[in-house]
Amino acid sequence: VLPVLVCSPAAQLSQGQVYRIQVAPHVTVQQGLCVLLPCHFTADFESPGPLYKYWFLEGADKDHGVPVASTNPDRPPQESRGRIRLAGEAEDDCSLIISDVRADDRRRYYFRFEKGESKYSYLEFQLLVNVTAQLSQGQVYRIQVAPHVTVQQGLCVLLPCNFTANFKSPGPVYKYWFLRDTNWHRSVPVVSTNPDRPPKEPRGRIRLAGEAEDDCSLIISDVRADDRRRYYFRFEKGESKYSYLEFQLLVNVTELRDQPVLRVPEVLKPGQPVNVTCQAPGTCSGTPPQITWTGGFDSTAMDVSEPQGNGSVSYSSVLRFTPTLAHNGTELGCTVTYPAVGVSTRRALRLHV
The missing domain is CATH 2.60.40.10 (Immunoglobulins)
Structure with missing residues (x-):
């Protein structure tokens, strides 16, 4: 059985940021085969420093345990040949590939993200890999x-x-x-x-x-x-x-419950132009969503689409404006509308200049 994307509970961050993960709760695969587990997550990507991603066994220590998959050259995985590895190149992609599946791969795994001071282990949602024996000749369908x-x-x-x-x-x-x-x-x-x-x-x-x-x-x-x-x-x-x-x-x-992700610089200085990003929920391959801003800013917004693999696309809008002291306490809002279905979702925050 190969389950698909479900959302973990959210842990709230400052200024609307959210740590969430979308990955299968469990997967069943036969010995000797391979499996791709699509996975995406949200995090504080604005923190300075290189981005590292890991998968650990359930119960493994995030600081001292050896990861089963890693993008950090200073923390190599258990198997250096890449039998278990991260599959995607996108910043928010945590997809996992397990090749040549073995019986001892039947474990629970959790994902961890690190970027400078921003670090988070998604322990609230752990993936179970179940391994079955190979098919006999009589088991055709x-x-x-x-x-x-x-x-x-x-x-x-x-x-x-x-x-x-x-x-x-x-x-x-x-x-x-x-x-x-x-x-x-x-x-x-x-x-x-x-x-x-x-x-x-x-x-x-x-x-x-x-x-x-x-x-x-x-x-x-x-x-x-x-x-x-x-x-x-x-x-x-x-x-x-x-x-x-x-x-x-x-x-x-x-119903549509997920809200957009708003990325706003931590420090807004009067007279210094800034970029604010609104990312639409999901990575859909269908009709592109419409992203609009509210707040009455003298600004320029640019729509951005980024291919994520398997034909899916991440949609966002980048708003560029120059804050002033008059903007302090002003509400900045972002609304994402899915026109093919007629549903929308919104997130807003107050600026501190």
């Missing part, structure tokens, strides 16, 4: 996917998924996702790679993410309330056909 996922309206979600099947049968591979209780013979699929059976929404709001033959990963963008359903996967290749009805995925949809 198996699927690894999250049993359920919760996602907020307007955002997007990637559901990692892999399956085993009879790939030796001649003919092209076709993959589908259907709604539970729909008949695959006659129903229109939610997702399809078969050009003769197009999906309900041809624009690709819901689509398959991976290119590999055994990849059934699913992306849902611009999440709506009516996406709250159960889904099942189907495979076809020549005479080899199978619907994985024994394992159906539940997508749970909640």
Whole structure:
């Protein structure tokens, strides 16, 4: 079972900063295979100094323990060959890859961030890696996917998924996702790679993410309330056909709760121009959000989009203005609207000049 992104509780920082992490609560993988665990986090990235990221075993001391994965050259990981390593290059990416999975990888792990004086261990949310034995020859049709996922309206979600099947049968591979209780013979699929059976929404709001033959990963963008359903996967290749009805995925949809992240310099001096950043929640691959500022500033705002891998994008807006003493105590607000769904979220703070 390969669960997807869920949010940890938030620990509040100064001026609206939040330490939060989005990573699978647990994952099941077979011995000898590999697994990618998508992960993103928020932190105080404004602190001076190099940024270091670590994964530790549960119970390991953050100061003296040896990490299982590390970007700090002065604190190398247990295995120097990179069998367990951080996958992403983006500042807020904590994604983890475990290759050549072994039985003793079945442990809990936690993530740690360090940048100058800003340091935080995300102990409130620890990842469980469960390891199973390899498949026997008789176990042909198996699927690894999250049993359920919760996602907020307007955002997007990637559901990692892999399956085993009879790939030796001649003919092209076709993959589908259907709604539970729909008949695959006659129903229109939610997702399809078969050009003769197009999906309900041809624009690709819901689509398959991976290119590999055994990849059934699913992306849902611009999440709506009516996406709250159960889904099942189907495979076809020549005479080899199978619907994985024994394992159906539940997508749970909640209201948009996450707020934007506001990054404001700690010191605002009159007459000195500054940049303030508002980062939209999530890293979505769907319709870009609209970011607006409130506060009546004589300012210039610039929208920024940064690719995060797997087709996802981080959206933010950078506001440049020159503070004056008149701005002291003024409220600066940032509103993020997801136009495809019609929902919005806001964060505001008061300036100290």
